Each structure stands twice: as structure tokens, then as C-alpha cells.
Amino acid sequence: MQIAEVTYMFSAVSFVAFWLFLYGLNVTAPGDGFIDWSYLYDAFAFIDPYLLSGLGVAMAIGLSVLGAAWGIFITGSSLIGAAVKAPRITSKNLVSVIFCEAVAIYGVVVAILLATKTEAVGMLENGDYPTSAKTAGYAIFAAGGTVGFANLLCGVCVGIVGSSCALSDAQNSTLFVKILVIEIFGSALGLFGVIIGVILSAHAKFGL
Numbered sequence: 001m002q003i004a005e006v007t008y009m010f011s012a013v014s015f016v017a018f019w020l021f022l023y024g025l026n027v028t029a030p031g032d033g034f035i036d037w038s039y040l041y042d043a044f045a046f047i048d049p050y051l052l053s054g055l056g057v058a059m060a061i062g063l064s065v066l067g068a069a070w071g072i073f074i075t076g077s078s079l080i081g082a083a084v085k086a087p088r089i090t091s092k093n094l095v096s097v098i099f100c101e102a103v104a105i106y107g108v109v110v111a112i113l114l115a116t117k118t119e120a121v122g123m124l125e126n127g128d129y130p131t132s133a134k135t136a137g138y139a140i141f142a143a144g145g146t147v148g149f150a151n152l153l154c155g156v157c158v159g160i161v162g163s164s165c166a167l168s169d170a171q172n173s174t175l176f177v178k179i180l181v182i183e184i185f186g187s188a189l190g191l192f193g194v195i196i197g198v199i200l201s202a203h204a205k206f207g208l
Helices: 003-023 037-045 049-083 094-115 131-171 173-187 189-201
Strands: none
Touching: 049 094, 049 131, 049 189, 094 131, 094 173, 094 189, 131 173, 131 189, 173 189
């Protein structure tokens, strides 16, 4: 089976699965054909805000470190391989590894910032959390997810460009500065996520 056929089959299955999920079709029970959306709303409306904040902190640090490790894996392997034939590229192209490591630092900083936003707050008389606590939980969750996924893609981007930079520098040293400019723009993508994450969590307060 060719790659094009596999890609077509995967796309078709994904398309069908997406629409089944979108419409809530339950093929195993035709008599009860749709998901109870009101139940799902209640499930998300009454979720523990501390769980959401914890997930947000975990995504901020976890996905950022994953992106940094992925980028270092890509650019580091190419750098070491190309340095066998051209040892002169080793010192210059360590900049690519530093850019990847900066992605993890973004995640650590934001995770610490989000963790300091978490405060202990008591429940109301009806057994539910205050609206401010729910708002803060969702804000921290959104901030952590934004920063984490932005840094994940940023790390992969910097790793791929850094790999190309190392291989190009091994062949022609005049290309290093030109490709480094592209790598700098790629590393700036993570900062966009950090900025939005900080703005999202700026007014997150668990207390009334």
C-alpha cells in the first residue's frame, strides 16, 4: 500500500470520526442517538477549580520541557553528526541548543507564576466553589495550555531550523548568519504564548 493511499484512508477515517463526535452520534445504541450535552455542561461547570489550575501548571512546564527536549534531540543529533566532518561548527551551532533550552525556561517561569496564583478558599453553603475560584481555575488552565502548546511547537520549530543550520554551516560557513536570523524568529514564537498566558492569568484570584 502506497503512502498516498494510507494518507487518504487516515484522512477519511479522521473525518468520519470527527463528525460522529461533533454530532454526538452513539452508534452502539441507536435508540439513544445523541450525547446529553446538558450533562456534559454540568460536568465541566462543577469541575474542581484546583484540578484545573494543577493541570494548567502541569501543561505549562510539561509541554515546554517536551518541546525543548524534542528540539535539542533534533538539532543536537544533526550537530554532532555534521561535526564529525566539520568540527569547526560545534561552538557556533550551540546557539541552537541554547534557543531550545530557553523554551523550557519559559515554561518554568510561567509555571511558577501560575502556581503562586493558587490560594486556598472555602466552599459555599451549597457545597460549590465561589465563582471567583472557578474563574481563576479556568484562567490558569487556559494560560498553562496556551504557554505549553506554544512552547511545544516553538521547540520543534527551533530544533528543525537549528538542524538545518548545522548541516548548512558544515557545507558553507557563509550561510550560518542567514539561517540564524530565521532561527531567532522561530524562537520568538514561544514568547507570544508566554505573553498571552501572563495576560490570561493576570486577574486570576481564588478569593472573593
